[in-house]
Amino acid sequence: MAAPPLMLDAETRARLWRQLVEAIETYATKLETGRVTPPLDPVQLRALLSRFDFCAPMDAFEALDFLVEGLWKFQTHTPHPRYYGLFNPAPTTMGIAGDALVAAFNPQLAAWSHSPLAIEIEQHLVRAFGARFGYDPAQTDGTFASGGMEANHTAVLTALVQAFPEFSCRGVRALAAQPVLYVSAEAHHSLLKAARLCGLGTDAVHEIAVEDSLRMNPEVLVSSIAQDRRQGFAPFMVVATAGTTNAGVIDPLAAVAEVAAREKLWLHVDAAWGGAAALVPELRPLLEGIERADSITFDAHKWLSVPMGAGIYITRHTDILDRTFRTAVTYMPREAAELDVVDPCMHSIQWSRRAIGLKVFLSLAVAGWEGYAAAIRQMVAMGALLREQLEASGWQVVNETPLPLCCFIDQRHAEGRSAAYLHAVAMKVVGSGKAWISTTRLANSLPVLRACITNYRTSADDIAALIESLEEARRQLR
Numbered sequence: 001m002a003a004p005p006l007m008l009d010a011e012t013r014a015r016l017w018r019q020l021v022e023a024i025e026t027y028a029t030k031l032e033t034g035r036v037t038p039p040l041d042p043v044q045l046r047a048l049l050s051r052f053d054f055c056a057p058m059d060a061f062e063a064l065d066f067l068v069e070g071l072w073k074f075q076t077h078t079p080h081p082r083y084y085g086l087f088n089p090a091p092t093t094m095g096i097a098g099d100a101l102v103a104a105f106n107p108q109l110a111a112w113s114h115s116p117l118a119i120e121i122e123q124h125l126v127r128a129f130g131a132r133f134g135y136d137p138a139q140t141d142g143t144f145a146s147g148g149m150e151a152n153h154t155a156v157l158t159a160l161v162q163a164f165p166e167f168s169c170r171g172v173r174a175l176a177a178q179p180v181l182y183v184s185a186e187a188h189h190s191l192l193k194a195a196r197l198c199g200l201g202t203d204a205v206h207e208i209a210v211e212d213s214l215r216m217n218p219e220v221l222v223s224s225i226a227q228d229r230r231q232g233f234a235p236f237m238v239v240a241t242a243g244t245t246n247a248g249v250i251d252p253l254a255a256v257a258e259v260a261a262r263e264k265l266w267l268h269v270d271a272a273w274g275g276a277a278a279l280v281p282e283l284r285p286l287l288e289g290i291e292r293a294d295s296i297t298f299d300a301h302k303w304l305s306v307p308m309g310a311g312i313y314i315t316r317h318t319d320i321l322d323r324t325f326r327t328a329v330t331y332m333p334r335e336a337a338e339l340d341v342v343d344p345c346m347h348s349i350q351w352s353r354r355a356i357g358l359k360v361f362l363s364l365a366v367a368g369w370e371g372y373a374a375a376i377r378q379m380v381a382m383g384a385l386l387r388e389q390l391e392a393s394g395w396q397v398v399n400e401t402p403l404p405l406c407c408f409i410d411q412r413h414a415e416g417r418s419a420a421y422l423h424a425v426a427m428k429v430v431g432s433g434k435a436w437i438s439t440t441r442l443a444n445s446l447p448v449l450r451a452c453i454t455n456y457r458t459s460a461d462d463i464a465a466l467i468e469s470l471e472e473a474r475r476q477l478r
Contacts, residue, residue: 005057016060023068024096031090032457035433036080038073045074081458082435082465084451086245087273087302094366095306098359110345110352113335119344122357125364129298130314132278132369133271134291141318143348144356145311148272150349151297153194154313154324156181156237157349158295159266160198161324162317163236168324172199177234180204182224184216184251185443186244188270210443213400216240216251218259225263237266242287243274246440248405248452250274254289261292269293272311273454274403276303280373283380286402300360303376303454310356313348321347375456379404382453382463389467398446404453407442413474419447421477428473435466 008016048070052058078088107115109122122144130140145151160167164175172179179200183191185207192202206228209220225235238260240251253269260267269275269290275298277283278290290296294317300310315321326346345351364372383404387397394412399405410416410425419439426439426449437451451466 005060008060012060016064019061019064023064027072028093031077031079032081034072034077034080036082036436037076037430037433076436079455079457080436081455081462083455084435084437084453084466086438087299087452087454088308089302089305089454090457091307092305092359092363092367094362095359098362099307102355102358107355107358108352109355110343111333112339112341112343113333115355116341118355118358119342121361122344122355123342125357125360126312126314128364129312130296130316133275133287133293133296133298133314135314135316139316139318140314141316141321142312142314143321143344145313145348146350146353146356147301147309147311148188148270148297148299149190149193149311151272151299151311151313152188152190152239152268152270153197154321154349155239155266155268155295155297156191156194156198156200158315158317158320158324159237159268160200162266162294162320163234165323175234177232178204179236180206180228180233181237181239182206182208182221182235182265183239184208184241184244185210186214186216186246186249187239187241188245188272191239191270210249212444214244214247214249214443216256218252218255221256221259222263225259225265235263235265237268238263239268239270240293241274242269242271242277242290243401243403243405245273246442246450247399247407248274248401248403249399250286250401250403252289253287254292257289257292266294267292268295268297270297272297272299273302275299276372276376277403279369280376280380283376283402300363303379304360304363304372305375305454305456306359306363310360325349378456379453379458382458382460385460386451386453386463386466389463390470393467393471395449395470398448399442406451407440407448408451409446409448410474413477417447422447422449424477425449425470425473428476429466429469432469432472434469437466 079090107118109115112119126142127137127140131137166174183205192205195202195205208216208224211217228235240253240256242250257267277286295315298312300306301308386406390397390408395408396411397406397408399407415421422439426437429435429437437449440450441447
């Protein structure tokens with residue numbers, strides 16, 4: 001019986017790799033010539049896939065062509081310079097190379113002895129990023145994660161273990177009072193998921209009102225903590241955000257840190273996107289106070305432009321991950337048991353996992369800190385240009401942030417503040433295929449259009465194209 005074609009022969013592999021590299025290079029160089037958005041037709045997609053019953057092997061080149069052509073047609077192209085969306089940038093060249101190597105070498109990141117280089121690279125990066133946030137590298141620990149959701153989940157777990165040591169073994173029901181944590185009304189909803197997954201329930205997440213600037217109000221935080229304690233709750237954590245998803249707002253980190261220290265609460269800063277400001281000297285003051293955080297979430301797949309996903313949890317408590325995740329097992333490799341090393345399976349939510357950090361390592365090694373600083377400066381400049389051109393065209397920018405994210409309404413249309421009209425504008429722009437923007441609703445209940453720049457390839461021409469698309473939508477809706 002012939003062996004299954006899991007390892008193709010050398011000639012076929014060589015041809016397949018050439019075809020794959022050509023497809024990647026074509027996408028990298030021709031992407032901006034096509035539509036940003038796909039047709040949304042599930043019936044057509046399911047009909048295309050119906051031919052795949054997997055009963056007979058398919059030609060490798062035909063299968064690859066099918067997938068390449070399908071991804072070109074049926075995908076919102078988040079790497080496109082006119083995708084003004086949800087922190088999904090164009091991936092770096094070295095990030096793509098890193099992911100390709102990881103797919104081929106397939107390092108297993110559970111036991112240090114199985115992947116010592118990959119694991120040490122990740123720990124080196126954790127300390128390097130920690131230093132940028134103001135941590136002492138010698139007192140910095142952390143773990144790579146699938147994304148900000150897992151990193152924030154890790155933060156809630158570590159905060160619980162720090163505040164309630166019995167939680168690890170006995171769970172939430174063993175605690176004397178209901179634990180509660182605090183987030184701003186503009187915080188990411190991953191914190192709600194994290195609370196649910198930790199067994200706290202979403203009612204344990206207490207929202208703190210924001211000021212007119214959409215930043216967390218520290219005075220309201222203080223009064224909420226006091227009121228909750230009077231009512232028998234057990235506050236244990238406060239989460240500040242450095243770059244909110246809705247409006248790019250940075251909470252008053254130093255003031256929140258003062259409250260957390262005084263109230264003896266774990267301070268976590270969700271800096272998944274905005275944390276990259278730490279890499280730019282003139283933007284670093286925006287994050288004043290982040291060095292006082294007990295833990296930080298940072299996503300390299302956002303403003304550092306590596307392929308999805310590359311979340312990082314960083315902490316200045318070098319023992320907390322071990323206390324939170326260590327378990328006793330007999331079947332794991334023990335070759336490194338006597339060495340001063342960390343087995344990731346005892347240090348994080350995941351067990352065996354992909355080597356997430358290698359694409360970050362290659363990208364940072366080739367670009368350097370200054371290369372990233374230059375790229376972020378360019379995106380911030382494009383954000384300023386977008387604000388300027390929106391205002392000049394009669395759109396009112398309603399959020400205040402130095403980061404390149406604009407929330408805006410239409411001053412030239414009678415319904416320019418209504419959710420229905422703004423949604424219609426967004427759908428016209430998206431339906432044209434010329435750009436992708438979205439709508440959202442800020443904590444003050446104001447519906448807005450939202451456009452964010454996280455793509456290092458976005459240029460002044462792309463900004464002009466977005467303004468033109470908005471103008472066309474406005475004309476069609478008169």
